[in-house]
Amino acid sequence: MKEWIEAMRLRTLPVSVAGVTAGTGCAVYHHGFSLIPMLICLAFAIIAQIASNFANEYYDFKNGLDKKGREGFRRGVTEGDISPSAMRNATFGLLAADIILGCSLIYWGGWWLIPVGAAIAVFALAYSAGPYPLSHHGLGDLAVVIFFGLVPVIFTEYVQTRVFHISSTTLCAALGVGLLAANVLIINNYRDRDDDAAVGKRTTVVIFGKKIMANVYLIDGITGCVLFAMASTYSPSWTAAGWIVIVGWHLLLWQRLKSLQGAMLNNILKFTSILLCIASIYLLVILSVWQEGAYQPDINPYPL
Numbered sequence: 001m002k003e004w005i006e007a008m009r010l011r012t013l014p015v016s017v018a019g020v021t022a023g024t025g026c027a028v029y030h031h032g033f034s035l036i037p038m039l040i041c042l043a044f045a046i047i048a049q050i051a052s053n054f055a056n057e058y059y060d061f062k063n064g065l066d067k068k069g070r071e072g073f074r075r076g077v078t079e080g081d082i083s084p085s086a087m088r089n090a091t092f093g094l095l096a097a098d099i100i101l102g103c104s105l106i107y108w109g110g111w112w113l114i115p116v117g118a119a120i121a122v123f124a125l126a127y128s129a130g131p132y133p134l135s136h137h138g139l140g141d142l143a144v145v146i147f148f149g150l151v152p153v154i155f156t157e158y159v160q161t162r163v164f165h166i167s168s169t170t171l172c173a174a175l176g177v178g179l180l181a182a183n184v185l186i187i188n189n190y191r192d193r194d195d196d197a198a199v200g201k202r203t204t205v206v207i208f209g210k211k212i213m214a215n216v217y218l219i220d221g222i223t224g225c226v227l228f229a230m231a232s233t234y235s236p237s238w239t240a241a242g243w244i245v246i247v248g249w250h251l252l253l254w255q256r257l258k259s260l261q262g263a264m265l266n267n268i269l270k271f272t273s274i275l276l277c278i279a280s281i282y283l284l285v286i287l288s289v290w291q292e293g294a295y296q297p298d299i300n301p302y303p304l
Helices: 002-008 014-029 035-062 084-103 113-126 140-161 168-191 193-198 204-208 210-231 237-259 262-289
Strands: none
Touching: 002 035, 014 035, 014 140, 014 168, 014 262, 035 084, 035 113, 035 140, 084 113, 113 140, 140 168, 168 193, 168 204, 168 210, 168 262, 193 204, 204 210, 210 237, 210 262, 237 262
16 A cells, blocks of 8 residues: 555645645636535546556556666556556556546536546646657656646636636636646656666756756746736735745755755655645635735825
8 A cells, every 4th residue: 555655646746736726716716616616626636646647657667767766756666566557557547537527527617628638638648658758858847837737727717617717817826836836847857867867768857957957946936926926916915925935935945956866855846846735725815815806906096
């Protein structure tokens, strides 16, 4: 059981929670919160991420990209803790269950959600499998911005409100989540840089180097927090203090990132993931209290 829990990579699961949390904040902001579809989105997102993690472990082993004793999370298949067939069956079993769960959202969002769900299922596999695995060609970061940021935020809001609110609030929240989620992947690839380079796995850290990607991590975090603040533009100015604290936490993680290597980076990965989740919860609170139309700045606060 322990090896399966390790394969789930629990340290990274807050990333899935963050997208649904921010999307729910946008739904509340637009006066459309609905508990049941929100919970379904949350379960769907977490299961999809676990399935993707399982697929990553299975296909990297199958393609000879993992070796025993590599840095980072213990690879149960590579180390012999889990049989390849068991991991393959678990991957496709979870995807099948997630597809069935996702189909229940048709009640709220309509039949056209089917291709959206299909795209998410394909991404869960295409990240590590297929003729052109995204994570092997420097496309993993972009895929994370899309499928852990834009897709969950926009569609979590949609199935609750039944309206596409392509507003500055929704887009800023979605991109903010995506950039901070990409930072989790950067840490993962930063830690595994040497192992990945040795087997020809061309992540962005392998392509551009550690120094550049450490700076990308810094920029992503600051930009993501600015986008979150922009998503809550109509909240009182004192709420900016929370974003300043979050940016400060991010700067501390960036400083630690530059001074650590190997398995010591696992805690930085964990806290980067937690930071994203906390930021999304803070956004949810702000958008819930200061809903659309409930707080608007006075156009002329000093009338003659």
